[in-house]
Amino acid sequence: MSFTGSLIRSIVAPLWAMKEGTPYLRHLQRLDGAKRRPLQVVQEDQWQKLQQLLSHAVSNTDFYENRFSQAGVIADIIKTWADIQQLPLLTKDDVRAYKEKMVARNIPKEQLVPKKTSGSTGVSVELFVDEESAQWKRAVTISYDRWSGWDIGERIGAIWGNPDCYQNWRSYLRNLLLIRHIPLDTLKMSPENMREYYTRLKRTPPSILFGHAHSLFLFAQFLEQNGLSGIHPKGIISTAMVLHTFERATIERVFGCKVTNRYGCEEVSLIACECKHGNLHLNCDTLLVEVLRDGKPVAPGEPGAIVVTDLTNYGMPMIRYKVGDVGVLSSKTDCPCGCTYPILESLEGRVADYVVTPDGSYISGISLTENFAMYLPGVKQMQIVQEAIDRLTFSIVKGESFSEQTVSDLHRLALERFGDRMTWQIEYVDSIQSESSGKYRFCISKLQNPFS
Ligand SMILES: [Zn+2]
Known part of the structure; x- marks a missing residue:
């Protein structure tokens, strides 16, 4: 010291x-x-x-x-x-x-x-x-x-x-x-x-x-x-x-x-x-x-x-x-x-970060983030918002290596993780706002789950 x-x-x-x-x-x-x-x-x-x-x-x-x-x-x-x-x-x-x-x-x-x-x-x-x-x-x-x-x-x-x-x-x-x-x-x-x-x-x-x-x-x-x-x-x-x-x-x-x-x-x-x-x-x-x-x-x-x-x-x-x-x-x-x-x-x-899929399974926000960050290198930052049981919004900040391939990889991953009864839309943004505390949320679900 x-x-x-x-x-x-x-x-x-x-x-x-x-x-x-x-x-x-x-x-x-x-x-x-x-x-x-x-x-x-x-x-x-x-x-x-x-x-x-x-x-x-x-x-x-x-x-x-x-x-x-x-x-x-x-x-x-x-x-x-x-x-x-x-x-x-x-x-x-x-x-x-x-x-x-x-x-x-x-x-x-x-x-x-x-x-x-x-x-x-x-x-x-x-x-x-x-x-x-x-x-x-x-x-x-x-x-x-x-x-x-x-x-x-x-x-x-x-x-x-x-x-x-x-x-x-x-x-x-x-x-x-x-x-x-x-x-x-x-x-x-x-x-x-x-x-x-x-x-x-x-x-x-x-x-x-x-x-x-x-x-x-x-x-x-x-x-x-x-x-x-x-x-x-x-x-x-x-x-x-x-x-x-x-x-x-x-x-x-x-x-x-x-x-x-x-x-x-x-x-x-x-x-x-x-x-x-x-x-x-x-x-x-x-x-x-x-x-x-x-x-x-x-x-x-x-x-x-x-x-x-x-x-x-x-x-x-x-x-x-x-x-x-x-x-x-x-x-x-x-x-x-x-x-x-x-x-x-x-x-x-x-608790509020768990995504509920239409077939009733629960996916923790942390496992989703790890997955998506790992397999989508063209994405600089991302936020997943669950609006309804069958509807998600992906907000994406494009990275340097972003391409058509990134988008098709994203669709493939989302289909694998959430099943074919889930729908999603992609929004491209310049940045994802931190919250007033300075923290940043990867995944936000507006639904209830067994932990809530
Ligand atoms: Zn120890």
Whole structure:
């Protein structure tokens, strides 16, 4: 680590935390050994925390008191892991409708931190996280970020939407002395801005790169196509979106290091993180994660909706919250990294990204994207929108090698994937708009599916 990095880690960060009165560095120390505890011990710990949270939620919020009593559930009858199936699931619509009633009466308002999701699946969700929970989340995120080889104080090339480090002088100073992000705004990823960013990274090399999976990919592709080389961080953290295999390959080739894939959401923060052995471990430090189909736990290897209970947020309890993504649990029970936390075999993307075919099968957006990107090299960018059970729109940005052949390949692939009862139209566009968060969606379905 550089001298500045060590100085920040050992002196600036602890002093800053002392001044702020934040305990995240102490939490971080506790988390250091936690991931190596036997799984049974981890689960007992989660169970204790769940019991406390349930009793708190019923005693201190109108929402859970009513919701649980309507469902005939009293916290005392939750005695085994199987019993938690009786607890009603919490949807994004619930949070939108009952936000105020979900806030705990016994937590002072000034200790609540407002959060807002980007709303990339339609409408955004607003919620509160209490200050204590926010500090745990901060520590947990750092503990997993370290898996990429990074540590506190080291410079980060941050490819992200709406960077906040220039918003006011406080955030500017904080970034300069503590956070050390070199930002590239993903809403402004023009060739000029990417070239300028490249020059900046050459001048002040970051320890790691961090960003949206697709934005990291776009930047890597831009460097490769323009013969710009020499950016070699020791790690890369990809987050906030599904990381496709082809994207990972390009990113790792261009920057010459491994990508650490991280999965999370604004509501509960980090849900899973990939270790150096390529296993995506669930965050058992602060969450309880379930994978369900039609409301029942699925076996390893089967896709299911990801449902999360935040074990630290007492300000506005989030119990059995449907995040809106689909994942598959792995049957692997141990990992050479030493972390005992269960492993996700894959993330299948958002519930809303599943295409339903007229014959009733479900195809995840991620598998479609991989397929189409692999076999259609003339397509620079693409978005699939399902308008109806038998109607798709392909929006296409033409690449340099686009030809008549690309179009006939596209028709052949679409016929193979969706069958002859599906119809589609092709629209050629100059670019595909990112959403307001700076994220980009490959596949959008306007229909319901068994995970929704
Ligand atoms: Zn591992």
